[in-house]
Amino acid sequence: MSRPILARIDPQAFRHNYLLSKNLAGKAQALAVVKANAYGHGLLRCAEAVRDVADGFALLELAEAMSLRGAGFTQPIVLLEGFFAHDDLQLAAAHSITSAIHCEEQLRMLELTELEHPLDVFVKLNTGMNRLGFVPEQLATVLNRLRASGKVGQIGVMTHFACADGTGIDAQLARFEAAALPTGLACSVANSAALLRYPHAHHQWVRPGIMLYGGSPMPDLQSAEQIGLRPVMTFASRVIGVQSLQAGEAVGYSATFTADRSMRVGTVACGYADGYPRHAPTGTPILVNGQRTRTLGRVSMDMLACDLTDIDADVGSSVTLWGEGMPADEVATAAGTVSYELFCALAQRVPVVEC
Structure with missing residues (x-):
């Protein structure tokens, strides 16, 4: 007899939370963040719950992206850290998996890799989080090199907020928009906290994460129950x-x-x-x-x-x-x-x- 311990996962709660995020997003589309095996809840289990309503998915591992493609998911899938090797880049392009590009090394790898299919990309800008990304002043040069490579399809621009759950996003958003909006490209900046707190930052793609699993991104300000989320x-x-x-x-x-x-x-x-x-x-x-x-x-x-x-x-x-x-x-x-x-x-x- 096994130990009396288990985790119960409610896919319908995940679906409810995703639909709530879409409603909050307004005209923006919502990339369901399902990295880390859907935050420990089971990647395919959660994805199946929103198969018919999800605008797209965001994760880290190419293997997880491939498992979604193998299960028949046709929505956009974004690799939030991008690719790490030439083979990964070729596989992502072949299976229409969008990749973040956040550094010179990735940009150079793209320029040097032969691709049979164009790769959709999001250029990641570092607007103050100081983890990954080009500084905004580099965006024009990066875009010129991407287009000159002849290897990319659709291009978007993204960043990540450090304090959307706390002191705010004003400085980062201003820096991002000054660089990105003149390009006319699709933008993605809003995580769960920004989706909930800053409607003016929704742009074309939002990226709900913790809220999909029934957690509040700012529990000291607003509980999951107050937001209308259900525990998954x-x-x-x-x-x-x-x-x-x-x-x-x-x-x-x-x-x-x-x-x-x-x-x-x-x-x-x-x-x-x-x-x-x-x-x-x-x-x-x-x-x-x-x-x-x-x-x-x-x-x-x-x-x-x-x-x-x-x-x-x-x-x-x-x-x-x-x-x-x-x-x-x-x-x-x-x-x-x-x-x-x-x-x-x-x-x-x-x-x-x-x-």
Whole structure:
């Protein structure tokens, strides 16, 4: 008999969230960001949920793009980091996979590679994130070289915001638009936070990511529920043991939690080897039998402890680590991280089922 732990994935919730993003996008088209195996939710599972409505997809790995093409998806697919080798470039062009171009090395590789089919591209500009991209002042030169190569089809321009979920986008957007708008090319700048907060930055293509999975890109400003998003992943387990503690007794490794009264402590079949954050402190919220309580002490590799003192629960009681009824954003905030990391960290040993 397997351990009582699993992740339930709701494709219809993903579809709902994507349609919400399209509605917010207005006239813009929406590239569903499905990188990292759809943030740990399953690439093909999520893509299938929006096959008939998706404007396009964005991801990192050429292998993932090829799996979408192999499954019959005909929408635009954008490689957000572009290509890394001549063979990748040829394969992307042959299968109509759009590539970001963000550096001189990629531009030169394109110029030197023989292609049987033109490659659609997005020129990525660095407007202040300082990760990838040409500086905006280079855009005209890059465009001239792309066109002179005779190897590109459609061209777009993109950038990525550093603070769309916080202090804002004004400086980056102004720098981007000064360079890109005069070209008349399609533009893509808005991630989930910008899609929600800055309608004037939608341009031709938006790139919803975390919101598709039911997470808020700015949980301190607006919760997923307030936005109208539904959780796609519910990470669930059960209580497998109960201990009675007296005041002064401790729980778990390093005895980081000490009871200040008589308590009932439940042991849950879930630990950091399953993808639960080890650094989640005492007090991280958890649902047991649908009742809200808290974790206690240090998370172990395979187990964690929770407070059963004031709730009706025992061995066999259901546990929701995050998902339906327990927002992943709230768990992430308590653990000092973001819901993106929770989703992507789901361990391979955890069974995944659709609901």
